[in-house]
Amino acid sequence: MTSRRRTSLRVGVGVLGAMLAAAVVGPLISPYAFDEQSLALIGLPRAPSLAHWLGTDELGRDELTRLMAGGRISLSIGLAGAAVATGFGTFVGALAGYAGGVVDWALMRLTDVMLSIPALPLVLVVAGMIRPTPALLVVLIAGLIWTPSARIVRAQVRSLKAADFVTAARALGVGPVAIVVRHILPNAAGAIAVSATIAVGGAILLESALSFLGFGVQPPIPSWGSLLNKSEPWLVSAPWLSVPPGTLIFVTILAVNLIGDGLRRRTAR
Amino acid sequence: MSGRVLLWRLLAALPLLLGISLVLFCVIHLAPGGPLDIYADNPAVTPAALARIAQAYGLDRPLPVQYGLWLRAMLTGDWGFSIRTGRPVVREIVERLGPTLQLGTVAMTIAFVASVALGVLAAVEEGRRLDRAVSMVTLVGLSIPVFWLGLVLQYLLSVRLGWLPSAGLESIGGSSVGDRLAHLVMPAAVLAFATSAGWTRYLRAGMIDALRQDYIRTAYAKGLSTRAVLLRHALPNAIVPAISIIALDLASLISGAVITEAVFAWPGVGSLFVESMDGRDYPVLMGVLMMGSAAVILANIAADLIQAALDPRLRS
Numbered sequence: 001m002t003s004r005r006r007t008s009l010r011v012g013v014g015v016l017g018a019m020l021a022a023a024v025v026g027p028l029i030s031p032y033a034f035d036e037q038s039l040a041l042i043g044l045p046r047a048p049s050l051a052h053w054l055g056t057d058e059l060g061r062d063e064l065t066r067l068m069a070g071g072r073i074s075l076s077i078g079l080a081g082a083a084v085a086t087g088f089g090t091f092v093g094a095l096a097g098y099a100g101g102v103v104d105w106a107l108m109r110l111t112d113v114m115l116s117i118p119a120l121p122l123v124l125v126v127a128g129m130i131r132p133t134p135a136l137l138v139v140l141i142a143g144l145i146w147t148p149s150a151r152i153v154r155a156q157v158r159s160l161k162a163a164d165f166v167t168a169a170r171a172l173g174v175g176p177v178a179i180v181v182r183h184i185l186p187n188a189a190g191a192i193a194v195s196a197t198i199a200v201g202g203a204i205l206l207e208s209a210l211s212f213l214g215f216g217v218q219p220p221i222p223s224w225g226s227l228l229n230k231s232e233p234w235l236v237s238a239p240w241l242s243v244p245p246g247t248l249i250f251v252t253i254l255a256v257n258l259i260g261d262g263l264r265r266r267t268a269r
Numbered sequence: 270m271s272g273r274v275l276l277w278r279l280l281a282a283l284p285l286l287l288g289i290s291l292v293l294f295c296v297i298h299l300a301p302g303g304p305l306d307i308y309a310d311n312p313a314v315t316p317a318a319l320a321r322i323a324q325a326y327g328l329d330r331p332l333p334v335q336y337g338l339w340l341r342a343m344l345t346g347d348w349g350f351s352i353r354t355g356r357p358v359v360r361e362i363v364e365r366l367g368p369t370l371q372l373g374t375v376a377m378t379i380a381f382v383a384s385v386a387l388g389v390l391a392a393v394e395e396g397r398r399l400d401r402a403v404s405m406v407t408l409v410g411l412s413i414p415v416f417w418l419g420l421v422l423q424y425l426l427s428v429r430l431g432w433l434p435s436a437g438l439e440s441i442g443g444s445s446v447g448d449r450l451a452h453l454v455m456p457a458a459v460l461a462f463a464t465s466a467g468w469t470r471y472l473r474a475g476m477i478d479a480l481r482q483d484y485i486r487t488a489y490a491k492g493l494s495t496r497a498v499l500l501r502h503a504l505p506n507a508i509v510p511a512i513s514i515i516a517l518d519l520a521s522l523i524s525g526a527v528i529t530e531a532v533f534a535w536p537g538v539g540s541l542f543v544e545s546m547d548g549r550d551y552p553v554l555m556g557v558l559m560m561g562s563a564a565v566i567l568a569n570i571a572a573d574l575i576q577a578a579l580d581p582r583l584r585s
Contacts (some may be wrong), residue, residue: 113288115571118561119543120527125554126296126544205414209528211545212416228417235420236428247418252413262409 009262015255019248022074024069034069035220037061045238055240057230067244074207075252077137077223081203086149086196093153094180098161108154111147116156119144123206127215130244134217135208145202149195156188190267197260199255208249224249275574282566289562290343294336297551305372320407349552353545358556362538366523367532368438369537373522375453376460381515385464388472388507389499395477403469419459421530426455437536456533460526464518471514475507482506510544515570520568523561 027034037059048055054063096107123144132140157180161167169183185192210216211225219226224245231241303398325328327338342349348358391403424533427435480503488498523538530539538557544551577583 005322022354047348109285113292114283116285116565117292117558117564118521121554121561122296122559124542125558126526128549190354208414210414212414213528213531213546217544228420232420235424236441239424242333242420242424246414250413250417253414254408257408265519 006262008258010267012255012258012262014262015251016259017100019252019255020075023068023071025073026063030062030065030068032062032065034222035061036065038114045234045241046240048240054244055238056156057241058234063241063244065246066222066227067224070224070227070245071248073217073221073223074204074225074249076077077134077141077207077217078172078200078204078252080138081141081145081207082196084138085144085146085199086192087202088142089146089149090153090185090192091152092146092234093155094157094185096150096178097154097157098176098184100158104154111150114144114147120209123210124215124242127210131218133218134221137210137216141203141206145199149192150197152191152195153185153188156191157184160184160187187197194260194267195262197256197263201256203262204249204253206257209266223237271490275570278570280574282570286512286563287340287565288437290340290559293510293555293558293562294339297555341562347558348559351545351553352550353548353553357387361541361553362556364561365538365541366537368535369522369526371454371527372453372456372460372530372535372537373519376457377519378463379457379461380465380468383461384472385504387465387469389476391469391473392476392480392507393499400473403473407466407469411470413463414461415463415528416532418462419529421453422455423458423532437530438536439516456526456529456535457534459532460529463529468515469519470508471511475510477505479503481521481550504580508527509576509583512576512579513569516568516572519564520564524565528576534566 004143042059045058046056054067057066057097092107092111096104103154123140126140127137130136141242161184166179166183169179174183207216207223208225208228211223212229213227214226219230227243228249230243231238234241320329327335330338346359348362350356351358351361353494354361387403387406394400426433433454434448434452435455437452439452458469485503488502493502526535526537527539527542529535530537530542531543534540542554542557542567545557573583
């Protein structure tokens with residue numbers, strides 16, 4: 001088991017790291033800009049060639065460059081969305097768990113409400129109304145996926161609240177905020193890390209689904225989901241446009257899930 | 270769970286629905302501008318006329334009053350009229366429920382049978398090759414975006430091989446039973462694959478847990494066959510914890526398998542939702558969202574009922 005746990009963690013981190021590196025470095029060393037159109041190639045998508053390794057789209061733009069630039073958007077929205085969601089969820093969960101009483105009741109009913117509304121339709125409606133920028137998309141996605149981490153943190157805080165070391169800290173005069181931040185949350189770090197990892201996968205999937213349906217990242221900014229959306233009419237005549245973005249979304253989420261599985265096995269013991 | 274407890278649970282669901290309606294109402298009013306904005310730039314519409322229209326539609330009333338009126342209409346079954354078609358929202362949704370339920374029933378049946386079979390097999394073979402193969406498959410199922418799997422299958426099975434129709438409910442003109450089934454295969458398979466991945470993981474974990482219990486050893490000791498031990502003693506105990514998640518997945522289907530339906534042009538509630546997005550058809554969007562949320566709440570209660578029926582310990 002130990003070796004398998006390490007393998008899935010290593011493979012996941014390696015693949016995700018490679019994706020990040022390609023997204024950060026790729027657009028810098030590419031001879032093309034992501035929105036640069038080659039006037040000679042406008043009209044129809046062109047198949048991969050030496051000059052354009054993954055071909056060009058119907059507007060004469062280099063597909064490989066667009067994929068790497070799209071990776072920047074998709075990965076940053078995924079990571080930032082998960083970070084905001086986990087941060088907010090941790091805050092809500094810690095507040096509810098430590099304060100208890102009416103505060104706990106109100107916050108948990110709020111998460112019940114959020115968990116009962118079908119997620120994708122709700123985010124579609126909001127995204128359709130405000131035509132979000134990438135930054136707003138992060139907020140929107142985080143607003144949907146913070147509930148699991150809130151519940152996990154609340155459960156951890158409630159069970160640790162009565163622990164001896166917390167009582168000792170309280171007896172020493174440590175304030176409630178310091179108790180939660182310095183004494184309780186570090187002990188919940190494993191569980192928070194697992195839920196953060198799941199949130200990264202969820203955020204990337206939500207962004208790509210929104211963009212695929214045309215309500216996420218708006219042109220000319222590329223993301224993997226919007227590249228897939230734009231390639232749909234060319235599925236038959238130019239499959240080189242639709243295979244790569246879908247593969248990248250799939251492989252990235254696979255890597256994130258591998259990391260999550262590895263972390264979960266590590267914290268489960 | 271006794272009748273009184275059920276009644277209590279149903280009553281407790283009402284404030285939850287109220288909270289949901291409040292959130293959704295706020296979402297509608299989050300939209301920049303309002304329904305009268307299209308008149309704002311029209312020189313023929315005087316401010317007095319604008320005020321008259323606002324008064325006619327109750328848009329000049331304070332927001333809490335508007336919310337009260339909206340809620341009362343929702344409760345009495347008056348969900349308004351579609352902006353796109355002018356037809357009642359309720360009728361628009363009911364019409365699309367048929368295809369959605371058809372797709373959902375087939376896909377969920379396949380998903381349930383497959384995940385029970387795979388979950389049991391993987392648990393019995395825990396740590397061995399078959400178990401590892403099953404966890405690979407579930408990992409893929411959890412990671413693959415439904416829309417991309419759909420596109421790839423369309424390309425391979427329809428465009429390249431020509432085995433199956435690529436989209437829609439039936440062929441134009443002829444619609445035999447075989448034709449409708451052929452149209453159902455790909456969307457149902459995609460939906461079933463994506464859904465069963467999570468279920469299989471739950472059932473596998475539940476089975477592994479159940480197989481470690483003393484009563485399993487007892488069952489073997491009194492000479493029961495492996496088959497009887499697995500299916501009659503272990504499986505029911507493994508299914509109980511998985512029921513909550515299964516019920517939630519089923520309920521979320523009522524508001525349509527949005528992505529699957531969009532990829533395969535399946536004319537269900539999910540497609541209605543995406544079409545209504547293009548026309549900013551808020552009455553329809555809100556109707557689907559309210560219906561979907563109510564389904565989730567009911568499914569939660571149903572899951573608790575079934576779990577209590579299966580597990581006497583949960584009846585207290």
